[in-house]
Amino acid sequence: MADNLRVAVIGAGRMGADHIQRLHTRIHGAEVAAVVDIDLERAQAAVAHIPGARAFATAAEAYATSVENGDVNAVLIATPGFLHEQALLEALPLDIPILCEKPLTPDADSAWKIVEAEVAMGRKRIQVGFMRRFDAEYAQLGGLIRSGELGELLMLHCRHRNPDTPAGFTNEMLINDSVVHEFDVIRYLTGEEITSVQVRLGKASSKAPNGQHDPQHVLIETSTGVLADVEIFVNAQFGYEVATQAAFEDGIVDIGGDGGPYLRRAGRWGGTVTPGFEARFGAAYDAEIQSWVDAALRGEIGGPSAWDGYATAACCEAGVEAQKSGEKVAVVLRERPALYGEGAP
Numbered sequence: 413m414a415d416n417l418r419v420a421v422i423g424a425g426r427m428g429a430d431h432i433q434r435l436h437t438r439i440h441g442a443e444v445a446a447v448v449d450i451d452l453e454r455a456q457a458a459v460a461h462i463p464g465a466r467a468f469a470t471a472a473e474a475y476a477t478s479v480e481n482g483d484v485n486a487v488l489i490a491t492p493g494f495l496h497e498q499a500l501l502e503a504l505p506l507d508i509p510i511l512c513e514k515p516l517t518p519d520a521d522s523a524w525k526i527v528e529a530e531v532a533m534g535r536k537r538i539q540v541g542f543m544r545r546f547d548a549e550y551a552q553l554g555g556l557i558r559s560g561e562l563g564e565l566l567m568l569h570c571r572h573r574n575p576d577t578p579a580g581f582t583n584e585m586l587i588n589d590s591v592v593h594e595f596d597v598i599r600y601l602t603g604e605e606i607t608s609v610q611v612r613l614g615k616a617s618s619k620a621p622n623g624q625h626d627p628q629h630v631l632i633e634t635s636t637g638v639l640a641d642v643e644i645f646v647n648a649q650f651g652y653e654v655a656t657q658a659a660f661e662d663g664i665v666d667i668g669g670d671g672g673p674y675l676r677r678a679g680r681w682g683g684t685v686t687p688g689f690e691a692r693f694g695a696a697y698d699a700e701i702q703s704w705v706d707a708a709l710r711g712e713i714g715g716p717s718a719w720d721g722y723a724t725a726a727c728c729e730a731g732v733e734a735q736k737s738g739e740k741v742a743v744v745l746r747e748r749p750a751l752y753g754e755g756a757p
């Protein structure tokens with residue numbers, strides 16, 4: 413096993429660039445060896461300040477000789493979600509560690525193909541970028557749920573608000589690019605699979621680009637009947653907010669509220685609004701990628717697996733169907749392969 417991960421980052425857009433920076437400056441045991449972007453100039457700009465790193469327009473070129481000679485021994489996929497299936501099927505046969513940004517893929521069938529390909533290899537190579545599992549407050553809430561000190565968890569009320577959406581963000585992506593985080597974190601917090609999803613469309617914001625009905629109200633049920641509601645509001649203008657209130661038999665817990673300094677100045681009080689996911693989850697991304705690197709150097713994965721990617725993709729598929737029908741749609745999962753063990757998600 414290598415003592416250093418030499419990572420090829422596929423996709424140098426907003427998230428890829430953030431991961432490149434983190435791998436280059438803050439993560440121990442890893443370096444950026446190659447950056448691939450269909451926009452070659454963007455890849456070149458991304459490697460300009462990283463000695464030894466090379467830029468390519470396609471993953472195939474980056475893998476061609478460099479995997480064989482050890483120049484590249486890990487892959488981080490940060491292309492848009494609808495391209496992950498192709499990127500994963502190209503990277504998996506290399507039999508090297510893969511961090512795939514969420515979603516694994518946007519729908520259940522394509523995600524299952526990835527699970528099948530990994531199962532055929534016989535070892536877990538894919539970690540999915542559900543970084544909320546590495547956020548300190550979500551981890552504390554998970555600890556409280558598992559400890560039982562507030563009794564049983566009964567309900568979760570989730571707010572997921574983004575300032576605006578990038579070009580090409582579709583109505584389906586409110587579910588399979590955004591609510592996919594809640595699907596994963598609800599599974600992680602409760603330790604249960606999700607059994608149904610319903611979506612209610614109410615009054616829409618005039619700020620939502622054509623084709624998007626924003627906000628939406630998503631109702632989720634887990635296998636023991638924990639109910640979660642999510643306000644997904646991706647053109648909320650004011651800033652970024654991801655917060656959850658958990659109702660227990662013996663108490664209420666809030667996480668993700670505005671933090672930071674509370675300022676009083678010139679007759680006013682308040683603080684600053686979080687502008688985006690980089691600021692809200694910066695520490696969680698660092699912890700997530702460090703965990704991936706540490707585990708990869710031991711030949712393991714250090715976070716959510718392809719099974720988690722598949723289970724959430726099945727929820728997304730149900731959610732997209734529910735957007736259209738307004739009905740409660742059941743989430744039916746295939747049998748969990750032995751490779752992914754048993755027990756909590």
Ligand SMILES: NC(=O)c1ccc[n+]([C@@H]2O[C@H](COP(=O)([O-])OP(=O)(O)OC[C@H]3O[C@@H](n4cnc5c(N)ncnc54)[C@H](O)[C@@H]3O)[C@@H](O)[C@H]2O)c1
Nearest residue numbers: 423424425426427428448449450451490491492493513514
């Ligand atoms: N975990 C999180 O909180 C979080 C935050 C943002 C984005 N993401 C995820 O990261 C991924 C990328 O999102 P983004 O916001 O950076 O998107 P983006 O559009 O900013 O960047 C995507 C990049 O991929 C490149 N690209 C497109 N097709 C390519 C191909 N075939 N080969 C190589 N490069 C190609 C584009 O040129 C672009 O530079 C998505 O899966 C998204 O869901 C996760």
Ligand SMILES: O[C@H]1[C@H](O)[C@@H](O)[C@H](O)[C@@H](O)[C@H]1O
Nearest residue numbers: 514574589590591593646689
């Ligand atoms: O890709 C982004 C990212 O995953 C953010 O964490 C989420 O808040 C956004 O809704 C999504 O579009």
